[in-house]
Amino acid sequence: MKKAVALLGAQRRQNTFRLLGEIGEILAKHGIALEVIELYRYDIQFCAGCDRCILNGECVWKDGAEELMERLAEADGVILASPVYLQQVSGKLKTFLDRTCRWYHRPVLTGKPMLAVASTKGSGLKKTLSYLESIAVQWGAMPAGKVGRTIFNQDRKISEREVERFVCLMEQPERYSPSLGQMIDFEVQKSMALFLGKLDRAYWEEKGWVDRPYYFPCRIHRPYALISRGIGGLIRSKMKGGGKEDPTHP
Ligand SMILES: Cc1cc2nc3c(=O)[nH]c(=O)nc-3n(C[C@H](O)[C@H](O)[C@H](O)COP(=O)(O)O)c2cc1C
Known part of the structure; x- marks a missing residue:
């Protein structure tokens, strides 16, 4: 039950x-x-x-x-x-x-x-x-x-x-079908996890979320995935510019 x-x-x-x-x-x-x-x-x-x-x-x-x-x-x-x-x-x-x-x-x-x-x-x-x-x-x-x-x-x-x-x-x-805003939030959280805290990064890697468009398998609108992934990439390249390595693009 x-x-x-x-x-x-x-x-x-x-x-x-x-x-x-x-x-x-x-x-x-x-x-x-x-x-x-x-x-x-x-x-x-x-x-x-x-x-x-x-x-x-x-x-x-x-x-x-x-x-x-x-x-x-x-x-x-x-x-x-x-x-x-x-x-x-x-x-x-x-x-x-x-x-x-x-x-x-x-x-x-x-x-x-x-x-x-x-x-x-x-x-x-x-x-x-x-x-x-x-x-x-x-x-x-x-x-x-x-x-x-x-x-x-x-x-x-x-x-x-x-x-x-x-x-x-x-x-x-x-x-479930996440909204564009939620998918962008996911990418922002992912970027923070990958660059700002060892514990967070290990957790996200262990969950297998780093290469995923969202936390769990659900109905993803392809345009939303492209937009959010693009925004995530942009955030991470800015962070990389700040001297950090981008773990999603080795
Ligand atoms: C401290 C306090 C603040 C409240 N603020 C509001 C409010 O801002 N707007 C409103 O319409 N009712 C307000 N209420 C009324 C409650 O939201 C309302 O009576 C609610 O249904 C109470 O739920 P309960 O029976 O589960 O305690 C307030 C009540 C209390 C005790």
């Missing part, structure tokens, strides 16, 4: 929690189990901003964030859910997201679909959902939909349609 893990950034079990309950019912119909993790029940320290996780691979804190990152890595799909607080995700969720900083350099959730979920009284929904979606891209995951409710439509049940992309990509991740 496939398993999705939802991180909930709400203190109380009300609007956002309820949305997850409804999503869980739909997923169950497709044979997908949903585990909801309430972030407020975990001790999660603020990122110390020391860069140690990026440079050395380990965090100074040994707390709930490390455990949660392992649980996300084991899931087949991820849901990030938050109430809108001052036009953004809740502080608790943001604190956790900051702790995943090393995943920008050495992505772990590649090939996993991610659903963004948020609830609000009236404002900030679009911004918050877009922010959550941008996290999926930074993690190398697959943005697979946005579900949101305000007080004007909070009684409307979540429909199959709202989560169908998430379900479809959990079942067939190879059907």
Whole structure:
């Protein structure tokens, strides 16, 4: 049975929690189990901003964030859910997201679909959902939909349609088609990995991403591949001009 893990950034079990309950019912119909993790029940320290996780691979804190990152890595799909607080995700969720900083350099959730979920009284929904979606891209995951409710439509049940992309990509991740922006992001991350950190370079080489157009086998638009590869080559030749060797063009 496939398993999705939802991180909930709400203190109380009300609007956002309820949305997850409804999503869980739909997923169950497709044979997908949903585990909801309430972030407020975990001790999660603020990122110390020391860069140690990026440079050395380990965090100074040994707390709930490390455990949660392992649980996300084991899931087949991820849901990030938050109430809108001052036009953004809740502080608790943001604190956790900051702790995943090393995943920008050495992505772990590649090939996993991610659903963004948020609830609000009236404002900030679009911004918050877009922010959550941008996290999926930074993690190398697959943005697979946005579900949101305000007080004007909070009684409307979540429909199959709202989560169908998430379900479809959990079942067939190879059907994903990255956007041009995502493919360019991939090349930028690749260039940074190859030139700026030994750990990152070894990780990207071990994953076999250096010569690939994207993290995992999926539907690649050929023009996107040509454009992003060209941009990646340009970035790396600039870096090479700065005295660095280009590992993709020995
Ligand atoms: C600290 C705080 C900040 C909030 N900021 C906003 C906001 O910027 N815009 C808005 O429309 N609602 C805002 N709300 C309302 C919540 O987003 C809304 O009630 C949400 O559905 C609560 O979700 P929950 O029941 O899962 O906690 C805020 C609520 C709190 C407690």
